[in-house]
Amino acid sequence: MFLGRPLLGALLLASASLPSFAKPVNIILITLDTTRADRMGFLNSKSGLTPNLDSLARQSTVFASAYAQVPLTTPSHATILTGTYPQFNHVSDLGFSLSTDLPYLPDIVRQHGYRTAAFVGSQVLDPKSGGAPGFDRGFERYDAPFHLRAPREDRYQSVERRGMMVVNSALAWLNQPPQTPFFLWLHFYDPHDPYDPPAPFKARYAALPYDGEIAYVDFAIGKLLTALRSRGLYDQSLIVVVADHGEALGEHGERSHGLFLYDETLHVPLLVKLPGASPTHLRIESRVGLVDIAPTVLQQVGIPAPAAMQGRSLLELVKSNASRNPKTAKSDVLAQDRSQYAETDYPYRAFGWSSLRSWRTGKYLYIDAPKPELYDRSLDPGATQNLVNSASSVAATMAAQLEEFRRKTGRSDKADPVLTAHQVQQLQALGYVSSGSSKPEAEEKERGPDPKDKVEIANLLHQALLEAEEEHYREAIPLFEQILKADPNIALANLQLGRAWNNLEEYSKAVPWLQKAVELTPQSAEAHYQLGAALGETGDWAGSTKQLEAAVAQDPTSDDLLFSLGSAYEELDRTSDAITQYQAALANNPDNFRANLFLGRLLAVQDRPKDALPLLQKAVTLEPQSADAHKFLGNVYTVLGELEKARLEQNEAQRLKALAQP
Numbered sequence: 001m002f003l004g005r006p007l008l009g010a011l012l013l014a015s016a017s018l019p020s021f022a023k024p025v026n027i028i029l030i031t032l033d034t035t036r037a038d039r040m041g042f043l044n045s046k047s048g049l050t051p052n053l054d055s056l057a058r059q060s061t062v063f064a065s066a067y068a069q070v071p072l073t074t075p076s077h078a079t080i081l082t083g084t085y086p087q088f089n090h091v092s093d094l095g096f097s098l099s100t101d102l103p104y105l106p107d108i109v110r111q112h113g114y115r116t117a118a119f120v121g122s123q124v125l126d127p128k129s130g131g132a133p134g135f136d137r138g139f140e141r142y143d144a145p146f147h148l149r150a151p152r153e154d155r156y157q158s159v160e161r162r163g164m165m166v167v168n169s170a171l172a173w174l175n176q177p178p179q180t181p182f183f184l185w186l187h188f189y190d191p192h193d194p195y196d197p198p199a200p201f202k203a204r205y206a207a208l209p210y211d212g213e214i215a216y217v218d219f220a221i222g223k224l225l226t227a228l229r230s231r232g233l234y235d236q237s238l239i240v241v242v243a244d245h246g247e248a249l250g251e252h253g254e255r256s257h258g259l260f261l262y263d264e265t266l267h268v269p270l271l272v273k274l275p276g277a278s279p280t281h282l283r284i285e286s287r288v289g290l291v292d293i294a295p296t297v298l299q300q301v302g303i304p305a306p307a308a309m310q311g312r313s314l315l316e317l318v319k320s321n322a323s324r325n326p327k328t329a330k331s332d333v334l335a336q337d338r339s340q341y342a343e344t345d346y347p348y349r350a351f352g353w354s355s356l357r358s359w360r361t362g363k364y365l366y367i368d369a370p371k372p373e374l375y376d377r378s379l380d381p382g383a384t385q386n387l388v389n390s391a392s393s394v395a396a397t398m399a400a401q402l403e404e405f406r407r408k409t410g411r412s413d414k415a416d417p418v419l420t421a422h423q424v425q426q427l428q429a430l431g432y433v434s435s436g437s438s439k440p441e442a443e444e445k446e447r448g449p450d451p452k453d454k455v456e457i458a459n460l461l462h463q464a465l466l467e468a469e470e471e472h473y474r475e476a477i478p479l480f481e482q483i484l485k486a487d488p489n490i491a492l493a494n495l496q497l498g499r500a501w502n503n504l505e506e507y508s509k510a511v512p513w514l515q516k517a518v519e520l521t522p523q524s525a526e527a528h529y530q531l532g533a534a535l536g537e538t539g540d541w542a543g544s545t546k547q548l549e550a551a552v553a554q555d556p557t558s559d560d561l562l563f564s565l566g567s568a569y570e571e572l573d574r575t576s577d578a579i580t581q582y583q584a585a586l587a588n589n590p591d592n593f594r595a596n597l598f599l600g601r602l603l604a605v606q607d608r609p610k611d612a613l614p615l616l617q618k619a620v621t622l623e624p625q626s627a628d629a630h631k632f633l634g635n636v637y638t639v640l641g642e643l644e645k646a647r648l649e650q651n652e653a654q655r656l657k658a659l660a661q662p
């Protein structure tokens with residue numbers, strides 16, 4: 001009794017805002033990365049890729065005309081989870097922090113007594129290591145076990161994980177049945193390129209590996225739904241399935257996504273299964289946006305949506321469509337259509353080309369570009385006939401509406417952050433173009449070349465990055481050269497070409513490209529670091545030191561950069577400067593093996609064996625297979641007169657060295 005009272009009080013408090021007497025509603029949000037609407041059986045695909053999603057759709061409201069607001073993973077998820085537009089939340093690219101003053105669905109439901117957990121499929125949505133800082137707000141558990149891919153490491157063991165891993169991790173969390181309702185978010189990254197489904201989907205879809213990834217994700221979701229049913233969690237859950245964006249697959253010349261704003265990358269599947277024992281199927285044709293999802297979820301579970309949320313709940317559409325008169329259904333669709341805004345700054349950030357905005361209203365699609373575009377989607381759903389000249393007054397009206405909408409829904413923001421060298425590396429490991437640029441966010445009229453005139457370069461760069469990521473440097477180099485022949489000023493191509501030569505240990509070939517990269521993006525720590533490494537290896541330690549100092553100035557907390565600068569100082573016999581940098585590296589990361597080893601050795605040489613001892617002991621613990629660590633530690637024991645310990649370490653060093661002999 002004594003123990004029970006405070007607990008009861010806490011439970012009452014926690015559920016105070018939930019609808020009284022109603023069975024608590026669990027929220028399950030499933031986001032499908034890079035998934036085109038036209039691959040879904042429930043959206044009329046005949047390919048048979050999605051039997052499990054189709055059966056869920058038969059008990060759900062299907063939104064047949066749902067649109068993403070940004071064709072990129074992190075920004076689109078920011079819109080889904082905050083219910084705000086990109087011009088308001090300013091998560092316009094990877095690595096941009098989700099501001100703490102934004103409304104955030106997980107945080108809101110947590111404050112109303114929900115248990116909250118996220119299981120994401122890619123480092124792109126990892127708050128800790130680069131892609132999505134701030135996304136863990138409000139989550140009790142944010143499962144993103146990713147790290148930078150080491151040479152020859154499997155991508156599914158480092159930067160992403162398969163759908164079944166996501167499902168199994170989430171089900172393990174559900175094995176400790178929460179006492180309160182829960183909010184569970186699962187993110188499936190599989191359809192994102194490279195398209196590489198696991199067996200048996202790999203063989204079954206050998207000719208269409210992208211479709212194979214979709215079929216595999218559907219299989220994983222089938223396992224999830226079966227598990228939810230067997231645990232009695234299916235009926236009482238609100239289940240939302242949505243894709244963050246589509247995939248161009250060559251339409252309009254685009255290979256993947258991010259560059260353009262056509263339907264192939266913005267029209268996405270969206271279905272909402274309401275809680276209840278016998279949910280009915282409904283198909284709604286009216287155009288809606290992913291910005292509407294968070295307010296919908298909140299309304300369904302009886303939590304008021306914060307005023308800052310810009311989307312509108314979809315439940316009113318559900319109610320009016322459920323009771324609609326089939327005779328007037330067509331006019332209802334148009335009346336209920338919501339105009340859809342979308343944008344991408346990716347062309348600007350990655351290449352210095354123009355950012356794009358789009359506006360879908362009525363039967364028209366308008367794209368605000370240096371060469372604007374207008375399409376009549378009722379006659380030309382593939383957006384192939386640009387009507388901007390023949391219907392110039394329509395285009396002008398659409399342009400004005402777009403500007404007005406952007407003005408009403410935007411808010412100013414502080415300057416964008418500069419990505420750290422570590423973040424840039426991690427994002428590039430996923431095939432993303434990120435120059436680490438600190439260029440301010442594209443303003444309303446940020447105009448460079450029109451991306452549609454340059455799409456081939458974007459495709460080549462994407463291909464080259466994937467090759468470099470797979471350590472196929474010999475294949476990547478001619479691609480980078482081809483890109484730079486067409487446009488010598490793409491900073492990332494210069495950086496990556498230099499980096500590829502560095503990785504092939506042809507350092508003098510790397511230097512000119514890296515010099516150009518530094519010139520184009522002086523704020524890029526990675527560019528300075530790579531140039532510093534190349535110059536050092538060619539014997540120019542003074543030049544190397546200058547570059548590494550610049551890299552550290554841009555990214556002063558990177559232990560790897562601080563270590564590199566320290567070792568460059570050692571090459572120039574600047575011993576006390578070297579010691580300072582090694583110490584700074586260890587202050588930022590006490591487990592940096594090389595900093596422990598090099599500082600320990602340097603202090604030993606400086607006749608400071610007692611200071612060296614703990615560092616070398618640590619180095620041996622961190623990498624017991626390092627012969628050098630044992631050798632230096634043995635030397636220090638010798639100086640300190642601990643001869644038995646010295647003998648053991650030296651024997652171990654000898655043994656490891658012998659093992660390393662071929």
Ligand SMILES: [Zn+2]
Pocket residue numbers: 033034072073074192244245
């Ligand atoms: Zn995505």
